[in-house]
Amino acid sequence: xxxxxxIARPVQRTPVDRIGYRFQRFMHIEGISGILLVAATLIALxxxxxxxxxxxxxxxxxxxxxxLGEKVTINESLILWINDALMALFFFxxxxxxxxxVVIGELSSFKKAVLPALAAVGGMIIPVLFFWLFxxxxxxxxxxxxxxxxxxxxxxxxxxxxxxxRAPIRLAVLLTALAIVDDIGAILVIAIFYTAQINLVxxxxxxxxxxxxxxxxxxxxxxxxxxxxxxxxxxFAIYLSGLHATLAGVLVALTIPxxxxxxxxxxSQWMRQLLDWFDNExxxxxxxxxxxxxxxxxFEMTSAIEHADSPLHRLEHILHPWxxxxxxxxxxxxxxxxxINTELLxxxxxxxxxxxxxxxxxxxxxxxxxxxxxxxKLNIGTLPxxxxxxxxxxxxxxxxxxFTMSIFIATLAFSTGGGHAELLGFRLASPxxxxxxxxxxxxxxxxxxxxxxxTLAGVIGYAILRLAPESKMEAAKITPPERS
Numbered sequence: 246x247x248x249x250x251x252i253a254r255p256v257q258r259t260p261v262d263r264i265g266y267r268f269q270r271f272m273h274i275e276g277i278s279g280i281l282l283v284a285a286t287l288i289a290l291x292x293x294x295x296x297x298x299x300x301x302x303x304x305x306x307x308x309x310x311x312x313l314g315e316k317v318t319i320n321e322s323l324i325l326w327i328n329d330a331l332m333a334l335f336f337f338x339x340x341x342x343x344x345x346x347v348v349i350g351e352l353s354s355f356k357k358a359v360l361p362a363l364a365a366v367g368g369m370i371i372p373v374l375f376f377w378l379f380x381x382x383x384x385x386x387x388x389x390x391x392x393x394x395x396x397x398x399x400x401x402x403x404x405x406x407x408x409x410x411r412a413p414i415r416l417a418v419l420l421t422a423l424a425i426v427d428d429i430g431a432i433l434v435i436a437i438f439y440t441a442q443i444n445l446v447x448x449x450x451x452x453x454x455x456x457x458x459x460x461x462x463x464x465x466x467x468x469x470x471x472x473x474x475x476x477x478x479x480x481f482a483i484y485l486s487g488l489h490a491t492l493a494g495v496l497v498a499l500t501i502p503x504x505x506x507x508x509x510x511x512x513s514q515w516m517r518q519l520l521d522w523f524d525n526e527x528x529x530x531x532x533x534x535x536x537x538x539x540x541x542x543x544f545e546m547t548s549a550i551e552h553a554d555s556p557l558h559r560l561e562h563i564l565h566p567w568x569x570x571x572x573x574x575x576x577x578x579x580x581x582x583x584x585i586n587t588e589l590l591x592x593x594x595x596x597x598x599x600x601x602x603x604x605x606x607x608x609x610x611x612x613x614x615x616x617x618x619x620x621x622k623l624n625i626g627t628l629p630x631x632x633x634x635x636x637x638x639x640x641x642x643x644x645x646x647x648f649t650m651s652i653f654i655a656t657l658a659f660s661t662g663g664g665h666a667e668l669l670g671f672r673l674a675s676p677x678x679x680x681x682x683x684x685x686x687x688x689x690x691x692x693x694x695x696x697x698x699x700t701l702a703g704v705i706g707y708a709i710l711r712l713a714p715e716s717k718m719e720a721a722k723i724t725p726p727e728r729s
Contacts, residue, residue, distance in 0.1 A: 364613045
């Protein structure tokens with residue numbers, strides 16, 4: 246059988262096609278999304294500290310109004326639209342990845358999920374303890390306790406790709422699965438601890454719409470436009486309920502079908518029949534204009550191909566480039582622009598900054614390594630073949646690259662109103678302490694600490710893995726993750 250590369254294409258590529266092909270190749274280069282995030286961060290930092298800084302902040306404070314009448318109106322600044330609306334798409338892709346891994350992937354069985362889950366839990370608890378030890382006497386700073394929990398998988402996988410043959414493919418799989426469990430923790434934290442007063446009516450409307458999508462999926466619904474339209478309505482309802490609007494993305498993602506109901510044998514047989522129809526018409530009509538029979542065959546082939554793949558995989562394929570190469574850089578551009586001055590640099594050694602830096606750069610690897618070691622020693626799980634303890638340590642350090650998720654949590658923790666942990670019956674910060682604090686300065690300090698910690702984690706993690714012996718197993722031919 247001929248290789249695909251030896252078969253002549255039915256259509257010659259036009260100059261536009263060649264440009265598009267090269268762009269697609271560029272998008273799938275390992276670590277490109279991470280490079281774009283770094284570039285956006287540097288642009289934001291330079292812009293915010295230049296003579297044009299007022300333009301940067303003025304743009305972010307431009308207000309946009311969307312509404313369906315006086316009672317259903319959202320009037321927010323550009324930066325809040327980015328953090329609430331665009332990031333909902335990011336969390337939607339996170340939800341798709343989560344469902345895929347739980348149903349058919351690396352978290353689909355106890356044996357597969359136990360070690361990454363243990364590692365992730367340890368990697369969340371220990372950083373929080375580090376942060377608490379530094380800030381236990383500062384009620385306002387304690388609002389940011391969840392910041393060092395997070396992992397930016399796009400950056401971590403990007404650095405892992407640079408390691409090459411010293412990083413076995415199973416290490417990349419373990420790190421990805423760990424990050425997914427980490428994301429579950431982050432989602433729960435946002436939903437429980439960073440939620441203001443809840444409007445139960447709008448929450449009920451949002452959950453009812455989600456239930457409607459579950460029913461649509463159960464009845465075999467596969468139209469992406471239905472999921473999209475109802476998903477927008479869910480976003481509005483969740484936003485107006487008081488829960489953070491990004492949670493709508495996760496809820497809608499969990500309704501998307503991950504399995505296909507197509508019989509593979511019947512699919513192949515049907516496609517061959519359609520190709521026979523197409524070929525028979527080609528013998529009768531040599532012109533390039535397709536006949537009505539050929540157009541019918543093409544329509545049926547397109548329909549069959551769409552049904553052969555699951556809606557979840559199709560959405561991942563469609564949205565991943567937009568999230569990785571547009572939404573995440575925009576988020577970094579909007580949120581990483583902090584005004585750096587001597588006062589801010591001097592505050593790096595304050596408990597808040599040290600809690601974040603040491604929580605991410607030190608607490609993460611300690612928590613991941615110890616919980617993994619404990620799981621193996623108790624015979625709960627086993628290390629993947631070809632993965633050594635040096636690999637686990639290196640991956641644990643890379644998990645300390647919090648960046649996107651940590652910055653996102655920092656914007657919630659140190660917003661004007663602060664957090665709302667009192668909903669669970671205890672308080673992490675008093676309103677008086679929060680009112681007295683300059684939230685913008687605290688937020689800037691937290692972001693600077695996150696950038697420092699993520700840089701340290703990336704450099705140290707790379708060095709640890711680079712010094713590991715070259716794996717005899719297949720090297721980690723890492724592709725960009727389905728989300729950033």
